[in-house]
Amino acid sequence: MLAxxxxxxxxxxxxxxxxxxxxxxxGRYARDDGALGPFPxxxxxxxxxxxxxxxxxxxxxxxxxxxxxxxxxxxxxxxCLADHGGVxxxxxxxxxxxxxxxxxxxxxVEPGVITGxxxxxxxxxxxxxxPDPASLKKCSLGGNVATNAGGPRACKYGVTGAFVLGxxxxxxxxxxxxxxxxxxxxxxxxxxxxxxxxxEGTLAxxxxxxxxxxxxxxxxxxxxxxxxxxxxxxxxxxxxxxxGLRPAALELADRTCAKVLVxxxxxxxQVPAESGALLWIEVDGDxxxxxxxxxxxxxxxxxxxxxxxxxAGDAATRDALWSVRRALSHxxxxxxxxxxxxxxxxxxxxxxxxxxxxxxxxxxxxxxTASFGHAGDGNLHVNFLYDPASxxxxxxRVDAAVAELFAVTVALGGTLSGEHGIGLAKRPYLPLEQxxxxxxxxxxxxxxxxxxxxxxxxxxxx
Amino acid sequence: MLAxxxxxxxxxxxxxxxxxxxxxxxGRYARDDGALGPFPxxxxxxxxxxxxxxxxxxxxxxxxxxxxxxxxxxxxxxxCLADHGGVxxxxxxxxxxxxxxxxxxxxxVEPGVITGxxxxxxxxxxxxxxPDPASLKKCSLGGNVATNAGGPRACKYGVTGAFVLGxxxxxxxxxxxxxxxxxxxxxxxxxxxxxxxxxEGTLAxxxxxxxxxxxxxxxxxxxxxxxxxxxxxxxxxxxxxxxGLRPAALELADRTCAKVLVxxxxxxxQVPAESGALLWIEVDGDxxxxxxxxxxxxxxxxxxxxxxxxxAGDAATRDALWSVRRALSHxxxxxxxxxxxxxxxxxxxxxxxxxxxxxxxxxxxxxxTASFGHAGDGNLHVNFLYDPASxxxxxxRVDAAVAELFAVTVALGGTLSGEHGIGLAKRPYLPLEQxxxxxxxxxxxxxxxxxxxxxxxxxxxx
Numbered sequence: 001m002l003a004x005x006x007x008x009x010x011x012x013x014x015x016x017x018x019x020x021x022x023x024x025x026x027g028r029y030a031r032d033d034g035a036l037g038p039f040p041x042x043x044x045x046x047x048x049x050x051x052x053x054x055x056x057x058x059x060x061x062x063x064x065x066x067x068x069x070x071x072x073x074x075x076x077x078x079x080c081l082a083d084h085g086g087v088x089x090x091x092x093x094x095x096x097x098x099x100x101x102x103x104x105x106x107x108x109v110e111p112g113v114i115t116g117x118x119x120x121x122x123x124x125x126x127x128x129x130x131p132d133p134a135s136l137k138k139c140s141l142g143g144n145v146a147t148n149a150g151g152p153r154a155c156k157y158g159v160t161g162a163f164v165l166g167x168x169x170x171x172x173x174x175x176x177x178x179x180x181x182x183x184x185x186x187x188x189x190x191x192x193x194x195x196x197x198x199x200e201g202t203l204a205x206x207x208x209x210x211x212x213x214x215x216x217x218x219x220x221x222x223x224x225x226x227x228x229x230x231x232x233x234x235x236x237x238x239x240x241x242x243x244g245l246r247p248a249a250l251e252l253a254d255r256t257c258a259k260v261l262v263x264x265x266x267x268x269x270q271v272p273a274e275s276g277a278l279l280w281i282e283v284d285g286d287x288x289x290x291x292x293x294x295x296x297x298x299x300x301x302x303x304x305x306x307x308x309x310x311x312a313g314d315a316a317t318r319d320a321l322w323s324v325r326r327a328l329s330h331x332x333x334x335x336x337x338x339x340x341x342x343x344x345x346x347x348x349x350x351x352x353x354x355x356x357x358x359x360x361x362x363x364x365x366x367x368x369t370a371s372f373g374h375a376g377d378g379n380l381h382v383n384f385l386y387d388p389a390s391x392x393x394x395x396x397r398v399d400a401a402v403a404e405l406f407a408v409t410v411a412l413g414g415t416l417s418g419e420h421g422i423g424l425a426k427r428p429y430l431p432l433e434q435x436x437x438x439x440x441x442x443x444x445x446x447x448x449x450x451x452x453x454x455x456x457x458x459x460x461x462x
Numbered sequence: 463m464l465a466x467x468x469x470x471x472x473x474x475x476x477x478x479x480x481x482x483x484x485x486x487x488x489g490r491y492a493r494d495d496g497a498l499g500p501f502p503x504x505x506x507x508x509x510x511x512x513x514x515x516x517x518x519x520x521x522x523x524x525x526x527x528x529x530x531x532x533x534x535x536x537x538x539x540x541x542c543l544a545d546h547g548g549v550x551x552x553x554x555x556x557x558x559x560x561x562x563x564x565x566x567x568x569x570x571v572e573p574g575v576i577t578g579x580x581x582x583x584x585x586x587x588x589x590x591x592x593p594d595p596a597s598l599k600k601c602s603l604g605g606n607v608a609t610n611a612g613g614p615r616a617c618k619y620g621v622t623g624a625f626v627l628g629x630x631x632x633x634x635x636x637x638x639x640x641x642x643x644x645x646x647x648x649x650x651x652x653x654x655x656x657x658x659x660x661x662e663g664t665l666a667x668x669x670x671x672x673x674x675x676x677x678x679x680x681x682x683x684x685x686x687x688x689x690x691x692x693x694x695x696x697x698x699x700x701x702x703x704x705x706g707l708r709p710a711a712l713e714l715a716d717r718t719c720a721k722v723l724v725x726x727x728x729x730x731x732q733v734p735a736e737s738g739a740l741l742w743i744e745v746d747g748d749x750x751x752x753x754x755x756x757x758x759x760x761x762x763x764x765x766x767x768x769x770x771x772x773x774a775g776d777a778a779t780r781d782a783l784w785s786v787r788r789a790l791s792h793x794x795x796x797x798x799x800x801x802x803x804x805x806x807x808x809x810x811x812x813x814x815x816x817x818x819x820x821x822x823x824x825x826x827x828x829x830x831t832a833s834f835g836h837a838g839d840g841n842l843h844v845n846f847l848y849d850p851a852s853x854x855x856x857x858x859r860v861d862a863a864v865a866e867l868f869a870v871t872v873a874l875g876g877t878l879s880g881e882h883g884i885g886l887a888k889r890p891y892l893p894l895e896q897x898x899x900x901x902x903x904x905x906x907x908x909x910x911x912x913x914x915x916x917x918x919x920x921x922x923x924x
Contacts, residue, residue, distance in 0.1 A: 101809070101811065103704075103810075103811030104810050104811030104875075105703065106809060147649065148649045150647055161653070162624075171903070175903075177897070177899045177900050177903070178900070181807070182808075182809045182876070182877075183809055183810075183839070183840050183841065183875075183876050183877050184810065184839045184841070185616065185621060185807050185839045185840070185841050185877075185880040185881060186807055186877040186879070186880060187609065187610045187660045187879050187880065187881055187883050188877045188878045188879050188884060188888075189884065189892065189900070189901075189904055189922060189923075190660070190661055190665075190904050190907060191660055192900070192903070192904070194653050194657070195654075195656070195657045195907075197653065198649045198652070199652055203652075214706070215703070215705065215706035217706065218706065238565070241567065242564075242567075242677060243677065244676070244677035244678070244679065244680065244748075285706075285751070286751060286755070286758075288751060288755075289747070289748060289750060289751025289754060289755070291750075292750030293751070345645035345646070345647050346645055347563070347566035347644045347645055348565075348566050348567060348645075348646065349565030349566030350566065374647070377645070377646045377647045378566075378646055379645070379646070379647050413644040413645075414644070415643040415644075415645050415647075415649075416650045417648070417649050418645065418648060418649065419647060420649070421649050422649075422650060422651065426650075430650070430651065433650055435639070437637045437639045438639050438640070438641060439651075441910065441911070442654070444910035445652060445657075445907055447910070448903065448906035448907050448909070449903070460651060
């Protein structure tokens, strides 16, 4: 506390009072979009210029105060929370789209730019930035970089990291540096860029990014297929992938989700009442190839026993379908008092087994489950839904169910997290997947970037 | 030398005499496919089992002897050469394709598998491994991982790293570990996999890799377009990219190359005698979309002023066209006594400037140049061609031309190496692109992986 008070004074003296956020606002930094917290920070700073970030990191280093960088706070694993106390570095003030280079198909951005705003800006120029986390209207590009955020379109285009060519960062040692390149390819030295992407603010603070762009696809269609159960839907996913279709998105929703959506009447197309699983398939590209892709995708769904296949060609219906999909997490949260959302990923051939395991684990521990997500990548959001007041042992049962899900995922050759990261929430489970030598090596790398251990201490590693 | 003799005895005692390569063979380890060397190694070991790699690294560490891992030796920057003396670790003996999982679209391989053999094996199962370095009939998957090898198809599919999901490695500290995941997505901890990919054997030795596969494209066509000069050809490249075409490959050859090829009569299709630049465009995918892509690509070439556009639909003509392209490097080497081949990459919008600069630098320093390569990625092989006996100052002029090429590349926002790496050959130029802090950080990361500095000491960093 003494150190924090002194740090605050030094920040005001060296950087300026305008970067210190009013303590009355600090409450909104105590949580993210997940279940952890509250962890009220001791001090929140919101720089407006890149050079201020450098000063702030150096001051934290000198005062040995922990610093947690924060984008828009839409993460779910607590990676941006100040659980050790200390400083939250809110990067929302660095919100400039510095340059969009249509000729070289790249852009320079600051970390606080809202992902959806950036997409709109490049699309207005006939360009395309594919990464589309569900929170894209609120989340920031810097946060996407810190978590290597995914989203439905990762199925065809890859996750955020696939679009990050280079980064401007401030290391935990208080050095500003530029890593990566502006060319598409580059093997000059180690790939520091992709070591930083997904490192959850534990190695360096992002102050700028060079992002790769694509030309905007000429057209897109969305297909919504309904199935009797998840087994049939995941069979359709594998048939599409094995047939070499490269849909922009291939998203599955299980029985619980299908029931909630059918009951809500929110789906923009007609769905049979008995639907036990849904599949969103988006195809995009040249108008010429699209018809064939769409027909092929529909055919694969029918082979897998689809109850119905509806095609949304007009923009309004497509938008409506995707809005429902993006809102699914919040729709579930509105129906159950508590929701624990995991994001395990398995080799795609194991998707049916993962779907079945998620359901079986819920039944075994008597916890409602709802699974949905990026089936084309083998990445499923398995949600455990409950009312903490419903039974004295419910929290213990949920904890056991989560642990069982992770154990099954690893046994299937999968990983704890496909896109949310580890943060605080999954930290205790890391040893299930990574042995002591791999963990020790990562901590050694962290010491190289952040010798004093001030950046997000204790995150990721148990 | 004393340490090497003792190491040899210990290798025989602990691992077995059969892993020690006959000194009479050592000569073929003194060079790679580049201009550097000879650096005859003190000892060459060729393990046959993964566990032997672990033992060998540990012995080198105990004896403080440098170890240079080597794939098939087709690199061009000297990264696998024992310039510090010591041991060459030939990984050709670990040559098993352990598993091809068609359902999950992935494979487990050992590092010594020849890339072309692996492609043939997966294609026989209806699958596809896109990375296609020019040396694919000789190079190894482990070497491709070490250099993050590219190739023509990187234009659509990405370089080797885009297909590496996980690695089994032995660190310089003598620890065996598995990093990465078998799922398509994964953000559990740091991305160690892609820190290792392209690290040129300086951090760890690869003993196994989990590779991502795709279904084999239904069809492919190759188009060869000829232009009056490189400016028109690179204009066509940009028109294709800006139109959103995603050709599998988009390869340019400049006036020198075009002249050599037209004179040799080796091109499988008709090319106007006055051609001053050539463009290979390959489109692949669904038969339905292909026609449209092909027409669009041809149209973009004509807009850029193509002299002729020839389409190769049959497999024999396509193979012939690509053989000529793949042989281009050797074709040039046969015509000039000495060839220095660079592989600079620039933001794609700067491709015309790079082509022009390469020609101007050759003229300025009176050195023949030939440029060709992966134009769709902004990655050009600029070759300096000369006869060392032609003039006393020719080597000095070539050195100056190379330095000038790098300076211009960096000024255009580009990078020293798009796919060959830095190794020994480009080590002196690294400071042109990366400042002292970025270099120091990489050396700190190396110490985390290889505390005693035994793995490929002195490579990459000046």
